[in-house]
Amino acid sequence: MSPQSRCKGKKIVQVAVFAPLRSTFDYVFESDNDQNLNIKIGARVRVSLRNSKRIGIVVSFSRSDVTCERKLKNILEVIDNEPIVSRKMLALASWAASYYHHPIGEVISLMLPSKLRKGDRIPSSKSYIWSASQAGRDALEAGTVNGARQLELLQFLASNPNNGLEIFRSLTFAWQVPLKKLVEKGWATKTVSKATNVEAISSKSKVILNSEQLNAKSIIERNLGKFCPSVLYGVTGSGKTEVYFEVMQAVISAGKQ
Template sequence: MPEFCDVALPVPLDTAFTYHIPDGLEPVVGGRVLVPFRQQRMSGIVVDAHNRQPSVKTKDILNVLDVAPVLDDSLMRLARWIADYYLAPLGEVFRTMLPLGAEFKRAIAYRITEEGRLALHQAGMSGSSARSRRTPEEQLTEFRVLDYLGARDTVREESLRAVARVSKTLLSGMGRKKWIVREDFSGVRDATRTVKVAILKSADCKLNENQSLLVDTLAAAGGRVTVEILHTLDVPRTTLGTLVKRGLVEIAEEPEQFSVSGLKARRSPFDFQFNSAQQGALKRIREAVDSRTFSGMLLHGVTGSGKTAVYLAVMRAVLEAGRSAILLVPEIGLTPAMAADLHQVFGNEVAILHSALSDQERAEQWHRIKRGAARIVVGTRSAVFAPVADLALIIVDEEQDSSYKQEETPRYHARDVAVMRAKMANAIVVLGSATPSLESYFNAKKKKYALVELPDRVEQRPLPEVEIIDMRQEFQETGHEQVISRKLTEEIKERLSRHEQVMVLLNRRGYSPV
């Protein structure tokens, strides 16, 4: 068994840290471990296990969080490529790839030292020191902290700051004076989302008016109602507790349900006949998927040409073959609508990943994907790291959108990462757009990507009429600088006279670019 392991931590340092493996612990490469780092505990990913003796003294890992890797070999390779290509620390890449922050709880506590007790005693005897660099108010706060800690063993940081009204800066200064000791109790926690449910057991008793209202509400709902809903009723919260004590109602914790989307699904794309261009695009993508070799495709289709229908059709074929697919959308606002469409077609095989979910929801969705309960993933740029098995297809919708570029470390571009992940997995990547980015269109013209075009809108629907007004000519004719042209003003007035709506899009955000 290896004696040491190298751990990548989410810190801005481009290196892994070597730790000793104590007896009884068996970390796995690609799994998480809890380790001490400086004055705190951190969760990191094991990148190597070996018997090479370091030249410096090593610390022991504290705990093994995973008995099996959370990142398989392909995702480990992808992480190393991102770290190298975007010049980012490997540990911070892993942090971006794993939405499991809800499973790690940071807990800091403080306790008083003998020096702190002596300082408290001296302050009680002689008052605040005139030689101290602290103001009298800050000294008073310090002694308030010491007095509170002196009556207790250890106190959590949040409790101490709330009671003593002390800042982190002041606590750090007290630590440097060795008056108090900071201790890190961070560790794993259960991130399972649960909901409390009230279950009606019996109603054959004498009840007052408030109790009757709760019992009637439970009975009308089939005997089961969430406690949150019962708390919205106009009765004291103690009423429910009284019913529980009398054995009439039982409170149980159950897994909270997750809704993929609250939106109503649009008309199914399979309710109408694909046109010849859609059929050709679908055939080419399916043939590429069946080949099980990497290839990139640019699906260039005008707005309304039915690209989404092609996406869903090829994803259904992938799912029927027992494989997995990822669909990336540029904005969180687009995710619910796309998820509703996917749920309509694929049911519970769909998982979503984006930053608008809570930490617990993201962890739950990630685990669903990891254990194979969901083989279709839709989400924003971070969904490109979804731990799907047997990846066959990655679709990047609106591939030209700038929101695929992350602005924090690691500053990756999800479209480019999607291409590289597909290449590593021998999968197909489809870049869809009505207005492709310059680099993607260039790659298609140079035969690096296959170019698949949808030139017409579905059902021969006409494109909207577009008229460009030269505002320079407008100024010459009117002599006035204005934002809205005379033509646009007339069109707006005409629509308003018909009681229709008008949407005006401005290309400014209310500030002047520097």
């Protein structure tokens, strides 16, 4: 019997187990149908290790024609249909494990919330996007929008269509009630996002800085390249971290550190 026929219906996966162990481990994922070999890199699995059940992340695949001849344990359960850790994050975890001489499985586990480390499934959730409707655009043109906040918010939605909740963080006024009224009047639409995989659902829209954040960012960037300490003051939740992120992105884009 050829290696290909012996390995048919099997996929050999390398798993980083959430345990203080320096290496990854090979396991077999078997299926009666080759088309059903849908285990993915970055997904969590449940495996048997030293007579105990452990959670781990699939980090790579091995050549089945070489490794399926070995006596390997089977994957007990595939927890995630889609990756919950991206390849970029896996690469970062691999670098951190090498740099700090720490077990790769523990590094990856620290990237996850405690419930996911324990094997809990990701709850199904919906994300929404808001836009100005055609009726809302017509109302803007006709000048029939009453209320300064509703007018400002509707103009904002008309200029920034199809965005999630993150887009509203750039606003400097309470937008929740005006947004609800716009939807009730039919001037704004609220629809379920078409995102289907874990990364798309969990990813955030690009943050738009408000005027105060933009001013702080501009001042800091003017002093880049020279010794000039900057102190960014703001209450908790005012968006200081977003300013730091934007400044760091500008430095990285310029090829500097």
